[in-house]
Amino acid sequence: RAFYFSEEYLRCLFKDYGFVTKELGLCCKQVENRSRELVMNRRWIQAVFCTIGAENGNPVLRESSNDEGSVQNEVGNGVLLKRCTEGEVDISEGVAIEMFGISVSEDEIIDLSFGDLNFRIKVLSKEYQHTCKSTGMMLWESARLMASLLAENPSITAGKRVLELGSGCGGICSMVAAQYADLVVATDG
Structure with a gap:
């Protein structure tokens, strides 16, 4: 690999x-x-x-x-x-709830807020997320955590050029980084 x-x-x-x-x-x-x-x-x-x-x-x-x-x-x-x-x-699912503040949901629309930024993202329901070999059709919990970290610490990307590899279909980290960075390029395979 x-x-x-x-x-x-x-x-x-x-x-x-x-x-x-x-x-x-x-x-x-x-x-x-x-x-x-x-x-x-x-x-x-x-x-x-x-x-x-x-x-x-x-x-x-x-x-x-x-x-x-x-x-x-x-x-x-x-x-x-x-x-x-x-x-x-x-x-266990308990870790996701404890670490990321989210619970397992059947909803197809996810509402997220990071400071003044609000996102509404339509995703496959959890029931169907693992039906194809692609991983890009879901919003990963790690993306929520990273977006939160970037929103709370704007100096990480402020005035910088950012290349996000594997941004997924939601791209929330890139959207948060774009508030402070000079340039953001989001890519996904």
């Missing part, structure tokens, strides 16, 4: 912009839609970082073990994230 950036490049990139990488790793999840006889293998690089100088502040992040077969330490209230060794990661 090929990725756009190496882990070391991402660590350096975060550091250049004032962030210390606490954890960085490959995550894997296999999504199956039995009614359509379809199995999708999802892989992504996921990182936990904090601002420089806050390494010892709250929240306290415990170091995870580097053993391939180990289970990472707690994330929240006893919810565990298993390291990618068998091609599957199980993250």
Whole structure:
């Protein structure tokens, strides 16, 4: 599998912009839609970082073990994230509610607000999101989190040129970044 950036490049990139990488790793999840006889293998690089100088502040992040077969330490209230060794990661819906403030919904219209910006995005209902091999027909929870982070910290993109790889059909991160950046180019495969 090929990725756009190496882990070391991402660590350096975060550091250049004032962030210390606490954890960085490959995550894997296999999504199956039995009614359509379809199995999708999802892989992504996921990182936990904090601002420089806050390494010892709250929240306290415990170091995870580097053993391939180990289970990472707690994330929240006893919810565990298993390291990618068998091609599957199980993250409960409770984590999405706790971390991103969203619940599982059957709605096809999603209303989002980031400061003064309001978006209404029409997406496939959750029932049909995993019916094709494409991942672009859904609004990822990570996009909501990143858009929120960008809206609350405009200095991240202010006066800069931004290239978003894999913006998806919603493109909310690019739309938030466009409020402060000199130029934003959103791409998706």
